[in-house]
Amino acid sequence: MKIIVIGCTHAGTAAITGIAKLHPEANITVYERNDNISFLSCGIALHVGGVVQDAGQLFYATPAQLEELGVATRMRHDVLAVDTAKKTVLVRNLETGEELEDQYDKLVMTTGSWPIIPQMDGMELDNILLCKNYAHAQTIIQKAQKAQRITVIGAGYIGIELVEAFEQLGKTVTLIDNTDRVLFKYLDREFTDMTEEALQARGIKLELGQTVTSFSGEQGMVSRVHTTGGEYETDMVVLCIGFRPNTNLLKGQVEMLPSGAIVVDSYMRTSNKDVYAAGDSCAVKYNPTGQHAYIPLATNAVRMGTLVARNLLQPTIPYMGTQGTSGIKIYHYNIASTGMTEQAALAAGMGVKAVTLHENYRPEFMPTYEKVLLKVVYEQETGRIIGAQVLSKADLTQTINTISVCIQNGMTMDQLSFVDFFFQPHYNKPWNLLNQAGLQAM
Numbered sequence: 001m002k003i004i005v006i007g008c009t010h011a012g013t014a015a016i017t018g019i020a021k022l023h024p025e026a027n028i029t030v031y032e033r034n035d036n037i038s039f040l041s042c043g044i045a046l047h048v049g050g051v052v053q054d055a056g057q058l059f060y061a062t063p064a065q066l067e068e069l070g071v072a073t074r075m076r077h078d079v080l081a082v083d084t085a086k087k088t089v090l091v092r093n094l095e096t097g098e099e100l101e102d103q104y105d106k107l108v109m110t111t112g113s114w115p116i117i118p119q120m121d122g123m124e125l126d127n128i129l130l131c132k133n134y135a136h137a138q139t140i141i142q143k144a145q146k147a148q149r150i151t152v153i154g155a156g157y158i159g160i161e162l163v164e165a166f167e168q169l170g171k172t173v174t175l176i177d178n179t180d181r182v183l184f185k186y187l188d189r190e191f192t193d194m195t196e197e198a199l200q201a202r203g204i205k206l207e208l209g210q211t212v213t214s215f216s217g218e219q220g221m222v223s224r225v226h227t228t229g230g231e232y233e234t235d236m237v238v239l240c241i242g243f244r245p246n247t248n249l250l251k252g253q254v255e256m257l258p259s260g261a262i263v264v265d266s267y268m269r270t271s272n273k274d275v276y277a278a279g280d281s282c283a284v285k286y287n288p289t290g291q292h293a294y295i296p297l298a299t300n301a302v303r304m305g306t307l308v309a310r311n312l313l314q315p316t317i318p319y320m321g322t323q324g325t326s327g328i329k330i331y332h333y334n335i336a337s338t339g340m341t342e343q344a345a346l347a348a349g350m351g352v353k354a355v356t357l358h359e360n361y362r363p364e365f366m367p368t369y370e371k372v373l374l375k376v377v378y379e380q381e382t383g384r385i386i387g388a389q390v391l392s393k394a395d396l397t398q399t400i401n402t403i404s405v406c407i408q409n410g411m412t413m414d415q416l417s418f419v420d421f422f423f424q425p426h427y428n429k430p431w432n433l434l435n436q437a438g439l440q441a442m
Contacts, residue, residue: 003312004089004104005030006079006249008037010298011279011305012110013061018309019108020069029072029102031079031091036134037061044137045158048144049165082107082249084272106274108308109250109262113243113280113296122215125222127236131158132243140238147235148172151225153212154240155182157328160195162238163204164330173204174232176225180209185344186326186337188375190356191391198331207232243296245281257283261294266318267311268304276312278304285321287408288339288386289348295324323387325404327397336400339387339407342377351380355413355440357433361394363425370394376403376413376437383412383441402434413441 003019003026005012016030046052063073074091080099081090084107092099115130117123127143130136140162144150150166152159155177166173175182181192182199196206210229215237217223225232245261255263255271262282264270270277279301286293300322310317327336345352354377361372372392378385388403390396406416417438423430431439 001025001105002027002103003029003106003108004102005108005110006082006089007109007111007246007281008032008034008063008066008073009110009112009279009281009301011112011281011301011308012108013037013066014302014305015108015110015276015278015308016066016071017061017069018306019312020066020071022309023312024070027072028070029074030066031074031077031089033076033078033094034133035075037063037066037075044131044140045161045165048137048141048162049168079249082253084250084253084275087274104274106276106312109247109270109275109277109281110279110301110305110308111246111249111281112301113245115239116242116244117239118212118241120212120214122217122222125215125217126220127222128215129236129238131162131238131240143236144169144171149174149233149235151176151232151234151237152240153177153225153237154242155179155206155208156185156240156242157183157326159238159240160199160328160330162240163199164202167202167204174207174225174234175199175204176207176210176212176227176232178209178211182206182208183328186341187335187389188341188343188354190373190375191335191389194373194391195330195333195335198333202331243280245294245296247281250275257292257294259283259294261292263292264304267315268308268319269311269315276308278308285319287321287323288345293324295322297322297324297326299325320408323404323407325400327400332393333391334393334395334397335389335391336397337387337389338400338404339385340377341387341389342375345377345386350386352377352386353380353441354378355437357437357440359433359436360429361392361396361433362428366425372396372433374399374433374437376416376434376441378413378441383414385411385413385416396433399433413438417442 066073076094149172151174163173210227214226247260262277268276280296283292323338325338342354357374360369370393375389377387421432
């Protein structure tokens with residue numbers, strides 16, 4: 001059996017190692033256009049800020065390790081075309097320019113995603129940077145050494161983590177986003193208000209609710225960002241405005257969402273029975289709505305890649321779907337969310353209610369205790385939990401993992417009220433925070 005894997009992303013690495021172990025008789029070839037694999041882009045801000053000194057620690061696999069598993073690892077090879085009818089791929093060796101055609105029995109598409117790059121005046125200027133891979137991380141660090149005024153465009157997780165890292169390096173930082181709040185996709189206003197206060201207290205300029213229209217500069221170097229709300233002087237710009245799936249190779253050959261994300265079933269199969277897909281290149285079942293959605297997260301990618309290996313020959317273990325569960329640390333705040341925000345649910349036309357707790361996370365007779373802000377969103381008619389958010393100086397982010405399980409299993413607020421959680425004064429109160437949320441809803 002000949003298996004070709006296109007893209008040694010998080011999903012690709014998980015699929016390759018799984019297939020090699022479960023199907024040692026298989027002939028596996030991976031084509032990767034870069035000269036490295038498995039870089040954890042979520043660690044870029046940690047590297048920029050000096051928390052992770054050695055970027056080499058942000059790789060969790062190497063081409064040599066795949067070779068040891070018997071995988072033909074073709075680095076610096078770019079796949080130019082895929083013909084699913086003939087089961088062939090056309091590949092170019094980027095070192096020699098030579099082109100070759102290879103044939104497969106099963107194809108695994110783990111081509112990942114790429115940053116959205118806007119088309120506007122001034123994009124060709126130097127010091128306008130992307131933030132995705134190892135090369136980007138090194139460029140950002142190198143350029144930031146000579147830049148005092150840094151502008152980050154995009155107030156999602158990566159953008160927020162970068163502005164914090166730049167501020168801690170003593171830079172003058174401006175954050176621009178076209179929504180009126182930071183972390184708009186992940187948190188409701190109660191949470192983003194506190195987050196914005198923390199950022200502004202450190203001198204970070206938040207220029208929200210405005211869209212970038214162009215860049216200008218002198219001597220080929222960016223020096224100004226122009227938006228619908230004003231003009232900002234800068235020495236460097238980092239674009240963090242989102243990602244698009246890399247799926248042009250299969251356009252018109254398998255079912256996709258309008259965004260280009262490949263639609264897969266519970267066993268990671270595309271609409272072509274011999275083509276599998278996983279990770280940022282495809283859409284996943286989003287449990288709060290039951291619909292397919294594009295949620296590019298490393299956690300989704302490694303789970304899906306692992307399931308490709310498990311289901312390659314026959315369906316065995318189905319994907320349980322995702323809640324889009326994620327977390328972030330911003331200065332002294334520990335923040336996490338899962339599922340839908342109240343604002344997103346209402347915008348989708350869902351009838352929902354929410355419970356919000358402002359509570360001390362453990363008994364007041366303890367020497368210290370911290371405030372916690374917890375919000376749980378649920379369907380008004382059924383009580384089914386569809387989302388939650390938490391913020392505290394204490395690390396209570398595992399609360400959101402618990403709610404993620406609740407959403408995945410279709411639990412209601414009534415059920416949450418009486419789930420068996422332990423009590424110990426070091427950690428919580430006799431009624432756990434989640435129990436309290438359920439009881440308040442009742």
